[in-house]
Amino acid sequence: MANKNKYNASSITVLEGLEAVRERPGMYIGSTGTKGLNHLIYEIVDNAVDEHSAGFANEIWVTLEADGSATVKDNGRGVPVDMHELGVPAERIVFTTLHAGGKFDNNSYKTSGGLHGVGSSVVNALSTYLDVEVSRDGFISHDRYEKGLPVLDLVDGYLPRLGKTKETGTKINFFPDDTIFEKIKFKSEDIKSRLHQTAYLNPKLTIYYEDKRIDSPEKIKYSEPEGIVGFIKELNTKSELVTDIIYFRGSSENIEVEVAFQYVNEFHENVLGFCNNIYNAEGGTHITGFKTQFTTIMNQYAREIGVLKEKDSNFTGSDVRNGMTAVISIKHPNPRFEGQTKTKLDNPDASRAVSKVTGDEVVRYLDRNLETLKSILSCAEKSAKIRKTEEKTKTNLLTKQKFSFDSNGKLANCESRKASECEIFIVEGDSAGGSAKTARNRMFQAILPIRGKILNVEKATIDKVLANAEIKTMINSFGCGFSEGYGNDFDITKLRYDKIIIMADADVDGAHISTLLLTFFYRFMPELIFEGHVYIAMPPLYKVMPSKGEEEYLYDDKALEKYRKSHKGSFTLQRYKGLGEMDETQLWETTLNPETRVLKQVEIEDARLASSVTEMLMGSEVPPRREFIYKNAREAEIDA
Numbered sequence: 001m002a003n004k005n006k007y008n009a010s011s012i013t014v015l016e017g018l019e020a021v022r023e024r025p026g027m028y029i030g031s032t033g034t035k036g037l038n039h040l041i042y043e044i045v046d047n048a049v050d051e052h053s054a055g056f057a058n059e060i061w062v063t064l065e066a067d068g069s070a071t072v073k074d075n076g077r078g079v080p081v082d083m084h085e086l087g088v089p090a091e092r093i094v095f096t097t098l099h100a101g102g103k104f105d106n107n108s109y110k111t112s113g114g115l116h117g118v119g120s121s122v123v124n125a126l127s128t129y130l131d132v133e134v135s136r137d138g139f140i141s142h143d144r145y146e147k148g149l150p151v152l153d154l155v156d157g158y159l160p161r162l163g164k165t166k167e168t169g170t171k172i173n174f175f176p177d178d179t180i181f182e183k184i185k186f187k188s189e190d191i192k193s194r195l196h197q198t199a200y201l202n203p204k205l206t207i208y209y210e211d212k213r214i215d216s217p218e219k220i221k222y223s224e225p226e227g228i229v230g231f232i233k234e235l236n237t238k239s240e241l242v243t244d245i246i247y248f249r250g251s252s253e254n255i256e257v258e259v260a261f262q263y264v265n266e267f268h269e270n271v272l273g274f275c276n277n278i279y280n281a282e283g284g285t286h287i288t289g290f291k292t293q294f295t296t297i298m299n300q301y302a303r304e305i306g307v308l309k310e311k312d313s314n315f316t317g318s319d320v321r322n323g324m325t326a327v328i329s330i331k332h333p334n335p336r337f338e339g340q341t342k343t344k345l346d347n348p349d350a351s352r353a354v355s356k357v358t359g360d361e362v363v364r365y366l367d368r369n370l371e372t373l374k375s376i377l378s379c380a381e382k383s384a385k386i387r388k389t390e391e392k393t394k395t396n397l398l399t400k401q402k403f404s405f406d407s408n409g410k411l412a413n414c415e416s417r418k419a420s421e422c423e424i425f426i427v428e429g430d431s432a433g434g435s436a437k438t439a440r441n442r443m444f445q446a447i448l449p450i451r452g453k454i455l456n457v458e459k460a461t462i463d464k465v466l467a468n469a470e471i472k473t474m475i476n477s478f479g480c481g482f483s484e485g486y487g488n489d490f491d492i493t494k495l496r497y498d499k500i501i502i503m504a505d506a507d508v509d510g511a512h513i514s515t516l517l518l519t520f521f522y523r524f525m526p527e528l529i530f531e532g533h534v535y536i537a538m539p540p541l542y543k544v545m546p547s548k549g550e551e552e553y554l555y556d557d558k559a560l561e562k563y564r565k566s567h568k569g570s571f572t573l574q575r576y577k578g579l580g581e582m583d584e585t586q587l588w589e590t591t592l593n594p595e596t597r598v599l600k601q602v603e604i605e606d607a608r609l610a611s612s613v614t615e616m617l618m619g620s621e622v623p624p625r626r627e628f629i630y631k632n633a634r635e636a637e638i639d640a
Helices: 017-021 032-051 088-094 119-125 186-203 226-233 285-304 317-321 348-368 371-399 431-439 462-467 469-476 508-524 526-530 557-566 584-592 607-618 622-635
Strands: 061-066 068-076 127-138 139-146 161-164 169-176 206-211 218-223 248-253 255-263 270-275 324-331 423-428 445-450 500-501 534-537 543-547 552-554 571-575 599-600
Touching: 017 119, 032 068, 032 119, 032 186, 061 186, 068 248, 068 431, 088 119, 119 127, 119 169, 127 462, 127 552, 186 206, 186 226, 218 622, 226 255, 226 324, 248 348, 255 285, 255 348, 255 371, 270 285, 285 317, 285 324, 285 348, 285 371, 317 324, 317 371, 324 348, 348 371, 423 469, 423 508, 431 534, 431 557, 431 584, 445 469, 500 508, 508 526, 543 557, 552 557, 599 607
Parallel strands: 061 206, 270 324, 423 445, 423 500, 500 534
Antiparallel strands: 061 068, 068 169, 127 139, 127 169, 139 161, 206 218, 248 255, 255 324, 534 599, 543 552, 543 571
């Protein structure tokens, strides 16, 4: 019998080459869901954009092929194919070795989005096959990989050649590995949004997109010569404008800074940050530098012209930015990100550089444009008044509830107070809530029943939102406050639960409840989603009881279809219409037990696209919603 406690040198596993990527893909692309799948395309596109930034490419072609693969082509210099000092062509080093590439050579790339040198090799490792054609030095060189390993023999030490050419560039075609990804169908809307965004950030670059997977192939040309000024125009297309677009650029500490912003008659802020063409969803030091400096400048102006009196407190950052739409884009020679997916910039010098350029250029502009200054300060005044009114409203409406069982017996809290191990289930209905309270593990699982469908916050005013009993209960239960519009008292460090799990019935009403809850989280607590705390429970649709063999739970119709094909003999089928139909043992086994349950983590890939889609689907206008549903119906999964 093996000794399970034995731990010595033989226990240590070394993953060679790209095995580590295939073993732990989430470390490199964030997830194995649709977000991670699309990320494969972005990694290759980012490399092509780096060629453009270096001055060697002005066109990129992105094609979603009819067979499900993706092709990215550029007219840059082409990946080097000559012999590397390691004894293999340089191209193979790029595609088979982590942390290898021209991004570490300051002579090759001054700035780069593909900082870590893992992009191409990671895409290769996570693909069933990857095919490379390199045009340079007068020839088209060819290479091919299967699950990260080269399959073509070298010819006299060189890659096989397909012919001669006068062109230069790299063409990569790859097919995602279906044994790694949950789905292998690329999501076109997210990809198009990302490519359009890239065109705004690179006004001299043209990107051609084509989707061959549909009956009528879609072709789009992205070219935005106005750059981020055009980006601001697009973001504010449907808004009532308060100021003209303010644009400036400059450099400090060898960091190039480019900023455009505009005020609209809507009291919320939309500030987007980019470093080396990469969108930083969680912001970072460049955003902090801009916000801090801008707030300081506006408070100085407010006191100079008498908007703020001596006894008045300063405007908050949220006050002076309410109504602002801004894009901050920097080029950094050595950026440092938190995580391989580059969602947050971490360089202190980026904050200093953006602060310096903002301080110089904003003052220069506003000194010459007094009416614009007055318009911005007017927005800040209105915001401050509303903020103070809302603070009083919050005090009156968000009365502190008992943090265990409140007077209505709603929140059934867990015994542990260690947030990292606690989770809260939001359950619709008293019957399901009662079953969940009985079935749960009281040590770390809390249950919060809600009655029916909560308020659609997309259509409601802030006072109605805060007056909603179910929403008040959620805010108080989570413990981290909320952020919206006129202020921000959200503090994720005070979150009482690591996982917030929506547990609704597997029917249309359950889906609607989940959608309303997600809309509330996204508008009032977006950090919960961005930092991976929100999940959707997946209760089973069926229970099969065969005449011979063990009973099984099936979570969707695809699983049932597979069971029908593989199972021999008769069986009894039970369909669950709701969570309330399960007894406590079944509910624990299928939906609550961390060892056996299925959870879907809620992710947002493109914050700009997510915001506009949420507004469209949950807002008041019907025609845009109908058009969106018809257009995207082909990508929907229907529960038969």
